[in-house]
Amino acid sequence: MLSYIDKIKEISKRLLKEGQVDMVIGFRKGTLPMMNEPHFARSPEAVEHFVWDSNCGINLCNYLTSRTEKIGILAKGCDSRNIVTHIIENKIKRDQIVIIGVPCKGMIDRRKISAMFAGEIGEVIEDDNTITVKGKGFEKTIDKKDVLQQNCALCIHRNPVIHDEMVADAIEEQTDVDRYTDVREIEALSPQEKATYFEKLLEPCIRCYACRNACPLCYCPTCFTDESRPQWVGKGQDLTDVSTFHFLRAYHCAGRCTDCGACERSCPVGINMRVFTKKLEKDCLELFGWEAGLDPDVRPPLDTYKPGDPDDFIK
Amino acid sequence: MKIVQIDKEDWENGIKKLFEVYRLFAPVKEADFHNFKQIEAGQLPDLSCLNTRLSPKSIIYPQSEVMFKYSLDENEEDHHILKEVDKDYSPQAVIGIRPCDAKAFELVRLNFDSPDYKDPYWLNAYEATTLVGLACESPCSSCFCTTAGCGPYHAEALDLLLIDNGDQYWAKVISAKGEAFLAAAGWTVAVEEQTALKEIEVKKRAAEDKISAFVKTDKLREIETNDLYTAAFWEEVSFSCINCGTCTYVCPTCWCFDIQDENRGNRGCRMRNWDSCMYPLFTLHGSGHNPRGTQLHRVRQRFMHKLKYFVDKYDAGIQCVGCGRCIRLCPVNIDIRRVCGYMNSHVASADTCEV
Numbered sequence: 001m002l003s004y005i006d007k008i009k010e011i012s013k014r015l016l017k018e019g020q021v022d023m024v025i026g027f028r029k030g031t032l033p034m035m036n037e038p039h040f041a042r043s044p045e046a047v048e049h050f051v052w053d054s055n056c057g058i059n060l061c062n063y064l065t066s067r068t069e070k071i072g073i074l075a076k077g078c079d080s081r082n083i084v085t086h087i088i089e090n091k092i093k094r095d096q097i098v099i100i101g102v103p104c105k106g107m108i109d110r111r112k113i114s115a116m117f118a119g120e121i122g123e124v125i126e127d128d129n130t131i132t133v134k135g136k137g138f139e140k141t142i143d144k145k146d147v148l149q150q151n152c153a154l155c156i157h158r159n160p161v162i163h164d165e166m167v168a169d170a171i172e173e174q175t176d177v178d179r180y181t182d183v184r185e186i187e188a189l190s191p192q193e194k195a196t197y198f199e200k201l202l203e204p205c206i207r208c209y210a211c212r213n214a215c216p217l218c219y220c221p222t223c224f225t226d227e228s229r230p231q232w233v234g235k236g237q238d239l240t241d242v243s244t245f246h247f248l249r250a251y252h253c254a255g256r257c258t259d260c261g262a263c264e265r266s267c268p269v270g271i272n273m274r275v276f277t278k279k280l281e282k283d284c285l286e287l288f289g290w291e292a293g294l295d296p297d298v299r300p301p302l303d304t305y306k307p308g309d310p311d312d313f314i315k
Numbered sequence: 316m317k318i319v320q321i322d323k324e325d326w327e328n329g330i331k332k333l334f335e336v337y338r339l340f341a342p343v344k345e346a347d348f349h350n351f352k353q354i355e356a357g358q359l360p361d362l363s364c365l366n367t368r369l370s371p372k373s374i375i376y377p378q379s380e381v382m383f384k385y386s387l388d389e390n391e392e393d394h395h396i397l398k399e400v401d402k403d404y405s406p407q408a409v410i411g412i413r414p415c416d417a418k419a420f421e422l423v424r425l426n427f428d429s430p431d432y433k434d435p436y437w438l439n440a441y442e443a444t445t446l447v448g449l450a451c452e453s454p455c456s457s458c459f460c461t462t463a464g465c466g467p468y469h470a471e472a473l474d475l476l477l478i479d480n481g482d483q484y485w486a487k488v489i490s491a492k493g494e495a496f497l498a499a500a501g502w503t504v505a506v507e508e509q510t511a512l513k514e515i516e517v518k519k520r521a522a523e524d525k526i527s528a529f530v531k532t533d534k535l536r537e538i539e540t541n542d543l544y545t546a547a548f549w550e551e552v553s554f555s556c557i558n559c560g561t562c563t564y565v566c567p568t569c570w571c572f573d574i575q576d577e578n579r580g581n582r583g584c585r586m587r588n589w590d591s592c593m594y595p596l597f598t599l600h601g602s603g604h605n606p607r608g609t610q611l612h613r614v615r616q617r618f619m620h621k622l623k624y625f626v627d628k629y630d631a632g633i634q635c636v637g638c639g640r641c642i643r644l645c646p647v648n649i650d651i652r653r654v655c656g657y658m659n660s661h662v663a664s665a666d667t668c669e670v
Contacts, residue, residue, distance in 0.1 A: 266646030
């Protein structure tokens with residue numbers, strides 16, 4: 001994956017030089033280990049700041065919403081699926097974007113890695129399959145596949161599903177993963193156990209809305225949590241309000257979520273709110289045979305009605 | 316300045332006694348990180364942490380605080396009358412607070428305790444609090460306290476500064492509150508001051524030398540506000556921002572709040588909750604107009620407030636203590652050190668500046 005950067009720069013420069021796009025959206029090197037920052041280049045020279053490694057987990061589709069320029073955008077598998085969803089939902093026009101596909105073997109989980117060491121991590125060096133973590137008094141080399149973000153470890157769409165350019169040949173997709181072990185464990189709990197589980201899960205929430213704002217799907221001009229006339233949700237730390245925010249946000253993502261992991265990745269207090277969206281993803285798969293963001297020409301299940309629907313209540 | 320020696324053997328016993336006088340708050344490990352929590356008898360402060368994930372500001376300024384209660388039942392005599400709620404302003408102590416986080420209370424005080432306005436909730440809680448700091452021997456690489464008006468041994472904002480000295484702590488007494496805290500714990504063995512102070516000075520310098528990140532703030536005051544406001548770099552700075560409230564909520568110096576009434580049946584309360592200048596709703600007018608209608612407006616506001624408006628208004632440095640939390644926790648790695656560099660080196664009509 002590290003070798004992609006030359007090709008990324010080459011394509012980006014060409015698109016800018018030829019005037020095919022006004023800007024390219026990618027990443028620049030972060031100021032902390034295991035962090036990169038979404039960044040744009042409006043000139044071929046600015047492309048030199050671009051980087052690509054296993055710290056590009058932020059979903060760049062989030063930066064496309066309602067933009068008016070012609071844009072080149074780097075897209076991993078998940079990003080590309082969100083771009084498809086954006087096209088379906090009219091948040092960007094297909095002919096407005098040049099999708100630079102990036103086959104992805106997964107992004108590393110910086111929280112998980114940090115938790116493995118008592119001291120502060122000073123440097124993380126990466127090669128194709130391993131990362132070496134260095135800090136005061138410790139150095140350890142770890143297999144990347146052991147420290148991937150959970151959504152990446154379970155990913156079955158690593159290659160972009162839609163692209164105009166590719167920075168490398170497609171890689172092999174994972175076929176032997178069970179995506180829903182954790183969801184089934186929660187499904188098996190009693191209602192009371194579930195309530196306790198959710199309560200504990202959401203207890204650290206500080207309502208910063210990083211999960212919502214990192215999500216490409218959450219583009220409502222005014223989120224229901226921010227509505228003030230009427231106000232649907234209280235603003236305090238009452239668990240009912242905190243839970244309402246998380247549950248409703250998840251439902252708004254039903255049939256749309258690509259499990260890109262942006263929400264969990266962005267949470268400052270380490271909440272895995274993906275358990276909610278994954279449950280809905282599983283339901284959509286089981287009930288409608290649906291996976292989000294695979295084809296811009298197919299309407300999503302919550303947007304369609306079929307007379308032959310097997311459920312009685314809808315007829 | 317009095318310095319008391321606390322043998323680590325006596326630590327647990329002293330803490331036990333302190334429970335009789337104070338509500339104690341201290342770093343506690345939760346899941347993968349530390350936070351300040353009220354500790355219960357039998358629990359000890361976990362002083363091993365680098366720093367807590369969230370700042371301790373909520374101990375004095377809770378994220379959500381009920382101020383009044385009222386009844387909407389017109390059969391009751393006092394319906395629709397706001398009534399103060401009972402508050403617990405009994406003595407509390409924060410053990411293991413970092414000098415940077417303590418300094419933050421001084422900055423926040425400028426807002427909550429001004430000649431024009433005194434915030435009773437903040438002030439009462441602050442007065443009830445004894446700040447027992449722990450000198451910082453292992454600053455993070457993203458800490459830049461020494462150029463943000465404090466430092467790993469900065470004692471001025473504390474009541475007591477603990478310095479780890481092997482088998483013992485040295486407790487440097489800063490205030491009468493600090494003295495009372497030591498007495499309550501039964502820690503009374505004073506050490507010879509001059510020798511200890513010299514050693515502390517050496518340790519202080521060693522700790523300061525470990526700080527590897529810096530900001531320059533010397534030009535912020537003289538640069539014209541409008542030149543900074545219209546600078547071209549804001550597009551680059553704000554591009555990646557997702558406008559979440561993480562930076563403002565983890566910041567020890569961010570003080571903004573919003574007031575809300577919440578009713579349940581015919582009872583209600585008036586509360587205040589932290590608010591964030593990163594949110595569009597923060598400035599939305601009743602008319603529907605929003606003077607900070609774009610993400611760029613909001614990002615600029617946060618940095619301009621901390622690094623320019625505050626500097627100009629109070630002449631007390633920047634509204635930042637260099638704790639580095641916003642850098643470490645920003646989901647997209649927006650770095651206040653970089654932005655401060657852009658601002659401090661800004662030349663009017665220049666498009667970009669060196670950091």
